[in-house]
Amino acid sequence: MSTIFIVGSSSGIGKATAKLFAEKGWTVIATMRSPEKETELTSYQNVFIYPLDVTKPEQISKTVSTVLEKHEVDVLFNNAGYGMKSRFEDMTEETMQKSLNTNLLGMIRVTQKFIPYFKKKKSGLILTTTSLVGEMGLALDGIYAADKWAVTGVCEMLYHELAPFGIQVKIIVPGVVKTGFKMEASAMPGFDQLLKNQTEMLMPDTDNLESPEEVAQDIYKAVTDNDRDRMCYVTGKITKELYEKRQELGDEAFRKYI
Numbered sequence: 001m002s003t004i005f006i007v008g009s010s011s012g013i014g015k016a017t018a019k020l021f022a023e024k025g026w027t028v029i030a031t032m033r034s035p036e037k038e039t040e041l042t043s044y045q046n047v048f049i050y051p052l053d054v055t056k057p058e059q060i061s062k063t064v065s066t067v068l069e070k071h072e073v074d075v076l077f078n079n080a081g082y083g084m085k086s087r088f089e090d091m092t093e094e095t096m097q098k099s100l101n102t103n104l105l106g107m108i109r110v111t112q113k114f115i116p117y118f119k120k121k122k123s124g125l126i127l128t129t130t131s132l133v134g135e136m137g138l139a140l141d142g143i144y145a146a147d148k149w150a151v152t153g154v155c156e157m158l159y160h161e162l163a164p165f166g167i168q169v170k171i172i173v174p175g176v177v178k179t180g181f182k183m184e185a186s187a188m189p190g191f192d193q194l195l196k197n198q199t200e201m202l203m204p205d206t207d208n209l210e211s212p213e214e215v216a217q218d219i220y221k222a223v224t225d226n227d228r229d230r231m232c233y234v235t236g237k238i239t240k241e242l243y244e245k246r247q248e249l250g251d252e253a254f255r256k257y258i
C-alpha cells in the first residue's frame with residue numbers, strides 16, 4: 001500500500017481525507033499545527049502524526065526529513081488554508097501577510113521540500129486544495145482569491161516542469177464545503193445585496209452543502225485516477241456547474257453572466 005503526507009489534517013477536508021485513506025489501508029502521515037490536541041486520528045494504527053505549521057520553514061524541513069527517513073511517501077497533499085473576506089480597500093497588512101504566508105508561500109515551502117525526493121525516485125504526486133475562487137473572480141474574496149489563483153498557477157506551472165521526472169501535479173477545487181473553515185470577515189458596508197446574490201449562487205440549498213467526506217472521496221479518485229495526466233478535479237455539484245458554465249461560455253461571457 002501507498003503513503004500520503006497530508007498538510008493541515010486537524011479538521012475538515014484534511015481530517016476526512018486522513019480517515020478515508022487510512023480506512024483504505026494507506027499509511028497516512030497526518031501533519032498539523034497542534035498534534036497534542038488530536039484525539040481521533042491517534043486511534044488509527046496506520047496514521048502517524050507530526051507537527052507542521054506551513055509558516056515555519058525550519059519546522060517544515062525538520063518534519064519532512066524525519067518523515068522521509070522513516071517512510072516512503074507517494075503523495076503530498078497540500079491542504080492547509082486560511083480564509084478571509086473583506087472589501088479590498090479594507091484589507092489589513094496583518095491579514096494580507098497571514099493569507100499569503102499560509103495559502104501560497106506555505107504550499108510552496110512544503111512542495112519545495114518534496115521535489116528533490118520525488119525527482120530522485122522518479123515518481124510522486126503533488127495534490128493541492130485550491131478553491132472555486134482560484135478559478136473565477138468573485139467579489140470580496142480579496143487576498144484569499146489572489147492566493148488561490150496563484151496556487152492554481154503554480155500547480156499548472158509545476159505540472160509541466162515536473163512531468164519529465166514522472167511527477168504528477170493535481171488540484172482539487174472545492175466551492176462551499178461544510179467544514180469549520182473560518183473566513184475572517186470585516187464589515188462590508190454597501191455590499192449586502194451583492195453578498196446575498198453571491199451566497200445564493202454558491203449555496204442555493206444550505207441544507208445540502210458538500211461534506212468534507214464527499215470531498216475526500218473525490219480526493220481518493222484523483223489520487224488513484226488511471227488518467228495520470230489529468231490535473232484538475234472540481235468537487236461538488238454547484239461548483240462543477242459553475243466551473244463548466246465558464247468553460248462553456250468562455251471567460252468574457254461568463255463574467256457578464258455572473
Ligand SMILES: NC(=O)c1ccc[n+]([C@@H]2O[C@H](COP(=O)([O-])OP(=O)(O)OC[C@H]3O[C@@H](n4cnc5c(N)ncnc54)[C@H](OP(=O)(O)O)[C@@H]3O)[C@@H](O)[C@H]2O)c1
Pocket residue numbers: 007008009010011012013014032033034052053054055079080081082083102106129130131132174175176177178179180181182212
Ligand atoms: N470549506 C470550504 O468551503 C472551502 C472551499 C474552498 C476551498 N477550501 C480549502 O480547503 C482547505 C481545507 O479547509 P477546510 O474547509 O477543511 O477547513 P478547516 O477545517 O478549517 O481546515 C483548514 C486546515 O488548515 C490548517 N491550517 C491553517 N493554517 C495553517 C498553518 N499555518 N499551518 C498548517 N496548517 C494550517 C488548519 O489547522 P488548525 O487546526 O491548526 O487551524 C486546518 O487543519 C483549505 O485550503 C481551504 O482554503 C475550503
